Amino acid sequence: MSMGVLRRTPLNPPALRGNESRSARIFCLPPRVCSMRVLLYDDPIFREHDAGRGHPERPERLDAVRRGLRDAGLEARLRSASPRDATRAELLRVHTEAHVERVAATAGRTVRFDADTQAGPRSYAAALRAAGAAVQAVERVLAGEAERAFCAVRPPGHHAEADRAMGFCLFNNVAVAAAHALGGGLERVMVVDWDVHHGNGTQAMFYEDPRVLYLSSHEFPFYPGTGALEEVGEGRGRGFTVNLPMPAGLGDAEYARVYRQVVEPIGRAFDPQLLLVSVGFDPYVADPLAGMRVTERGFAEMAAVCLSIAAAAAASRAVFVLEGGYDLDGIALSAAAVVALLTGEGHAPLPWPASGPMDRLLEAYRQVLAPFWPALGS
C-alpha cells in the first residue's frame, strides 16, 4: 500500500456529499464544540442480563461504575442519558441475520452459547439496548449535542463475531457503533481497545476495511488467542489493524510508554474523525481474570492518549464503551479516573522510562508497524 493512504488530510463535514442517499445524511458535523458536555449512558435493563450463577460478568459491575463516579463527585458533571434499542438494520451492518435471530430467540429463556457465554431471559433486551446506547452516543456526539460519552453497558461486546456470541458478548456494541458512524458518512473511525483481552470480534469485522483503524493492546498469549503483532489487516485494510500484544505483569509505566510512544503517533497519523474506546478495566492490578498490574493512574494515562488522538479531525469527539473488568473496587476507581478526564479534569502525565526492559517489545512493534506507520520511526 502507498504510505500516502495513511496520512490523510483531516476532513471537515464529511457527511453531505451530493451522491449520498438521504439515509446517509444523519450527521451534521459542527465545528469544534466549545463547552464540555459529557453523556453518561446507563439503563436498569443492563442489570437484568444474567450471565449465569457465579459469573464474573455480573450486574454489580455497573453499580461499581456508578459508585466510583458518585464518590469522585463526577455524576453532577455528567448528563444522564437513556439509551434506545439498536435497530435490526443497525445490527445487520456487522452481524449476520442468523446470529441476530439466534440471540433474539433467547428472549424469555436461558441459552448457553459456549462455556463462558450465556443469555438469560432478559439478555436479548439488554444486548439490544447496550448496542443502542453506543449507537445513540455516536449520533449525539456527531450531531454536536455532546462532546463525549461514557456508556456503562452490559453485556460487553468486543468478542462477539459477525456470526457468533462468545466471551461474555452477544452483540458487538462498539462495532455496531463504528459501522453506524461509517453509515453516516464518516471516513475514518478509530477504535482503541484497551481491554486486557484481544477484541477478536471487532478486529474481524473491519479486517479488510481501511476506514476503521482497530488498535488493541492486550495480554498475549491469552484468551481468545487472536491478536498477534503480525495480524495487521488484509487487502485494502492492510495496516489498519494494529495489535500490541503484551506479556503479563505490565503496569502503569509500561502501558504509559506503549501508549505515548506507539498508540499516540499512530492515532495522530490516522487522525480519526471519531474515536471509540473499548474500555476494559481488566488490566487492573487486582483483576481476577488477568495478569496485568495497571492502576487507575494507568487508565487515566490511556484515556489521555485517546483524547489527544481525538483532538484534531475528531474535534474531541469520543465515545467510551465498557467492555470487561471484574474487580469491583478497581472498576469504581478506574471508571472515575477515566470519566474525570472526559469531563476535562486535568491530568498529570505518568512518567515512563525512556529505555529499559520494554525496549525489545517496542522494537518488535516498530519492526512490524513502521512500514505502515512511518511516524513510529525506524
Ligand SMILES: [Zn+2]
Ligand atoms: Zn476482557
